[in-house]
Amino acid sequence: MIKMRNYDKVAIQVPKLLLPRSSINLQKWAVIACDQYTSQFEYWNAVKKFVGNSPSTLNLIFPEVFLWDNYKLERIKNIYKEMSKYVESNVFNAHEGFVYVERKIKDKIRKGLIVALDLEKYNYTKESMTLIRATEGTIIERLSQRIRIRQNAPLELPHIMVLIDDPEKKVIEPLSNKKSNFNLLYDFDLMFNSGHLNGYLITSAIIQQEVINALENLSDLRNFKEKYNLSSEKPVLLYAVGDGNHSLAAAKSIWEELKKKGIKDHPARYVLVELVNLHDSSLEFEPIHRVVFDLRKDILKEMKKVYGDNLIYVKCRDKGELIAIVNKKYKDRQVIGFISENELGAIYIKKPKSNLAVGTLQNFLNSFLMIGGAVKIDYVHGTDTVFDIGLEKGNVGFYLPSMNKNDLFKTVILDGALPRKTFSMGESDEKRFYMEARKII
Numbered sequence: 001m002i003k004m005r006n007y008d009k010v011a012i013q014v015p016k017l018l019l020p021r022s023s024i025n026l027q028k029w030a031v032i033a034c035d036q037y038t039s040q041f042e043y044w045n046a047v048k049k050f051v052g053n054s055p056s057t058l059n060l061i062f063p064e065v066f067l068w069d070n071y072k073l074e075r076i077k078n079i080y081k082e083m084s085k086y087v088e089s090n091v092f093n094a095h096e097g098f099v100y101v102e103r104k105i106k107d108k109i110r111k112g113l114i115v116a117l118d119l120e121k122y123n124y125t126k127e128s129m130t131l132i133r134a135t136e137g138t139i140i141e142r143l144s145q146r147i148r149i150r151q152n153a154p155l156e157l158p159h160i161m162v163l164i165d166d167p168e169k170k171v172i173e174p175l176s177n178k179k180s181n182f183n184l185l186y187d188f189d190l191m192f193n194s195g196h197l198n199g200y201l202i203t204s205a206i207i208q209q210e211v212i213n214a215l216e217n218l219s220d221l222r223n224f225k226e227k228y229n230l231s232s233e234k235p236v237l238l239y240a241v242g243d244g245n246h247s248l249a250a251a252k253s254i255w256e257e258l259k260k261k262g263i264k265d266h267p268a269r270y271v272l273v274e275l276v277n278l279h280d281s282s283l284e285f286e287p288i289h290r291v292v293f294d295l296r297k298d299i300l301k302e303m304k305k306v307y308g309d310n311l312i313y314v315k316c317r318d319k320g321e322l323i324a325i326v327n328k329k330y331k332d333r334q335v336i337g338f339i340s341e342n343e344l345g346a347i348y349i350k351k352p353k354s355n356l357a358v359g360t361l362q363n364f365l366n367s368f369l370m371i372g373g374a375v376k377i378d379y380v381h382g383t384d385t386v387f388d389i390g391l392e393k394g395n396v397g398f399y400l401p402s403m404n405k406n407d408l409f410k411t412v413i414l415d416g417a418l419p420r421k422t423f424s425m426g427e428s429d430e431k432r433f434y435m436e437a438r439k440i441i
Contacts, residue, residue, distance in 0.1 A: 108282035146250030160244030337399030339390030
């Protein structure tokens with residue numbers, strides 16, 4: 001086995017990557033993260049039609065819109081088959097190094113860096129004190145499907161985005177001025193007007209070391225305590241998982257099983273991610289809204305039973321009024337937008353037990369589903385999406401306010417992981433597209 005370059009202090013390995021050869025249509029190759037458009041079959045059907053018979057990451061992933069169909073095992077077998085076929089038929093070219101990524105979305109450019117992170121330095125539990133931590137609660141039941149897909153897969157394809165808190169912009173941003181010296185790996189428009197993607201290979205050991213030095217500075221305990229005004233000895237949080245935590249948790253579970261077998265060095269110890277600076281000017285935190293499907297009980301009446309006089313419901317005239325009310329800042333209450341076929345409204349909740357409206361709502365919805373109040377719940381990105389689906393007969397949508405991204409790291413350091421599906425880094429079409437692959441066997 002070829003020894004990879006590791007930087008243990010900051011939990012990074014310089015990865016060996018697989019990218020499609022130059023003759024392959026990259027617009028058809030790259031598809032959006034599997035956990036997007038999870039209630040919109042029409043989106044994934046359009047992707048399938050667009051891709052046709054071209055080599056594509058669509059054939060190597062499991063879009064979660066299909067989690068409830070009857071062909072799950074067949075889909076997983078086909079994923080393994082396609083991965084092996086792509087490797088054996090020389091679909092890929094191999095590269096070793098970091099990749100500096102620029103994703104143009106509308107008038108914004110998000111900068112990122114592809115690296116491999118060490119799963120030994122990651123723990124997804126709420127109380128975790130590891131260098132890499134989840135920002136949101138991990139639902140253990142959701143891991144089984146991800147584990148099943150990954151455990152026998154020869155390849156991994158990352159949609160994981162991991163945040164660093166680098167206000168002085170010393171880690172990723174300096175690479176922008178040096179990109180003319182890097183090897184351009186890809187430069188193309190993403191499907192369905194989802195922006196443009198550029199990737200540059202960084203093979204220089206000197207520049208790689210500059211990145212590592214900047215990360216080591218961020219992870220210095222003295223700097224860490226000063227930045228967050230910490231009086232106690234809190235272990236350093238260097239990486240906060242922004243997107244893809246369940247995929248990362250699945251990879252962690254598989255690595256732990258390998259360790260039990262006495263395996264100490266294995267490609268599956270690492271996982272490919274894109275690092276993004278929390279302070280990237282293009283990075284906006286969007287709320288993740290809720291949609292409840294096939295109601296069996298009066299959901300507003302059930303909420304009133306739970307919150308009593310602390311809940312006030314006010315009807316809204318239109319979509320604009322609802323959005324304005326929810327997005328207003330309140331000191332003494334939380335506000336959640338209500339969307340149904342028959343009406344729009346605002347739910348005011350005083351004396352909430354959770355610090356965030358999303359936590360208050362999620363606690364109620366968990367109980368509501370347990371008593372058979374609805375068939376299922378989904379987590380959707382984008383204002384139009386929650387309104388469109390919430391207005392359908394039998395459904396209810398909940399429009400949620402966004403959180404301030406600058407509060408993220410200190411909140412996780414002091415309180416642990418936030419409630420599940422608290423925020424999204426941008427709208428659905430701004431999510432990471434699958435591009436690079438890596439062997440994990």
